[in-house]
Amino acid sequence: MTENEYTYLITINTGLEDIAAKEFKQLGAKVIETHRSRVIVKSDFEFIFRVNYLSRTAHKAFLIILEETDIQSLDDVVRVTRQIEYSDYLSPHQTFAVRFERIGEHDFTSLDMNAAVGSVIVEYFLKTTGKRIRANLNKPIVEFGGWLIQDRLIFGINTSGSSLHMRGYRKFQHPAPLKPTIASSLLYMSRWFLDQNLILLDPMCGSGTILIEAALIGRSIPPGYFRDSFSFENFIFIDQSEFQQFKESINSKIEWNKMLKLYGIDKNKNFIEGSIVNAKNANVADTIIFKHGDARYLRKYVDVIPDVVIVNPPYGYRMNVHSWVKKLYADFIESLIDLNPKVELIAMTADKEMERVASKYFNLVDKKVTIYGRLSTLVYRFEPK
Template identity: 30%
Template sequence: MEKNYKMIAKTFFGFEDVLADELRNLGAMRISKGVRSVQFEGDKGFMYKANLCLRTALKILKPIHSFYVRSEKDYYQKLYEFNWQDYLSANQTFAITATLQTELFSHSQYVALKAKDAIADAFRNATGNRPNVDVLHPDVAFHIHIQRNEVIVSLDSSGESLHQRGYRLATNIAPINEVLAAGILLMSGWQGQCNFLDPMCGSGTFLIEAAMIACNIPANVHRKEFAFERWNDFDANLFNVIFSSCIKKIREFNYQITGYDKAPSAVAKAKENLKKAELSDYIQVSQKDFFTTEKDNKQEPLHIVFNPPYNERLQVDTEQLYSAIGSTLKHKYPNTEAWFITSNLEGLKHVGLRPTRKIKLFNGKLESRLVQYKMYEGTKKIHKLENNEDKDN
């Protein structure tokens, strides 16, 4: 039986709770939240499942070595002394990435370069040969994290960031990151409980992630490869068992997922991506201007999530855009829960509605807000009265 070991799932700022919930639901042990990360324990099979299924993880790291340093020389020497041959052979390629939260070093690239030197020197002195570096497609990827004076060396089990799902063939201007989209959807409470609309869908990322959540489709089912598949201890039979088990948990979805975009090019790109994701049966995309639409059935609940254009990526009239968003939601979309993310904090002042929730996130390097608006049929006051009458009865 495989032993459990510590792993670290990296994520975006603000998604630590969501990722911890995902890990708990998957069956992880000893979960503890950090900043942009969640630590947990599991065995090799769980590592495979985490890479395959987690929607809000960017990387799954397996720590293999840790030590404390006082200087650059100390850092090199302790890396040199580590037994790298347990994880890497001289005829394999490797790559190193690094992140820093320390005053000992100022540049992550320098830290990675010194680690590369230590590994190369250790191999050359022990075997007469050294492994080569391949930053694009290495056989083994290492990650080094330095916090204050503690160095943690990990194997990167994911390889390319897990936001690269494998379904997105075409993009529009500044498409939303897939992990960011999935995290927003989960944070909004989306589980496939009603109809869904992205009124400014672009290349369709929210639509696809919403369908995958609703149908319980593994997040990375379309991905071609994970880094752990190139490890010496990769168990192909175990991975196939895990993959098949996850596929069997896919469920039917009995509502409609709809996307609008007024740009014909965006609609075409979204349809290409839907086809690649094999989700065309669940999602309808139409060329429509959201501000000229209204809800088809005003009685049925509707979940809206979208990413409106903003000045950093598209030139728009901020006041007019956000005012139109608020007006359209208020007058044409009753009985709707609407969420959107924006980095244009000034624009939010022009929506004309009071958000029920406002959550700080980052879209790339841009500080943003995820806001929620609950649209009732009639006024909010009437809605509260009706709810109170129901409770009394």
């Protein structure tokens, strides 16, 4: 592999860009630009392995192969993408897809760009090999991703395939599950991340995502460990034996027997059973205690004093839902303060009631706005007063 510098565009959770950017730095990248839901970084070639196998916040990582400015027309898009030597990246026997996103005013659509650049690629292989490469929009072997932001064009190859938030351990589906990449971001924000000996509680744990992600972090289990595949495993320009070596070296550092102090409660018994199924699938069920219980009466269900609570409680916008949620939040916060007035609390909810209720007992030290199931959702970090 070469020692050159490569550019990557990484898609991430909206509103949590600073957390992702910090992680990419720790994975050996230089952060060049941060935009809403994407970060552009520079790093070495091996970063493809690191970001896909080790990042807990990334969704898709694109290796950028072309960047141009002053793109005014669809003809300009065709002209610049014709400069690419596509045979460096795929063979005519592999299927491909092109997907553009467009931001700004243009007199053509992203679908027009997909079709035009798709034709450029087909023509390229006809001309250079006499073979007709096939497009496959559902399951391409190589997916090109493009962004036209005003007159700036960025074009690259999706090295991840499906979004990396699909870790591969989630067998039980909760009706409103948290993306593991959001769960990891909440953990990165917390004191628990700095001291993994602390006691962490998720008192409305649903399918256990926050605690399972915590266990993966605590045991140094790579988030990519349970995935079937990454797109780059099909790339002709990557030596696959290097990825095998990389994985072996990372996997040798996993501490499978490390015991952490992780506790989860949910009032729905099915969800607790589902959490255990998911935790077993991730090989971490032995270090998380899941219990059927009620967050409004914590003393009754937990026999430890949590140092950190990370919670993603239910919420809703309709009036009748709001009054029920209001009561739940008030009862939960009082029961938490009764258990440990010195606890750190991280809460993710679309209902501002949490801020009102928790501010009685805590100082609000951080607040971010992210997107959860298409809803604008708040992430709060509270410290004890």
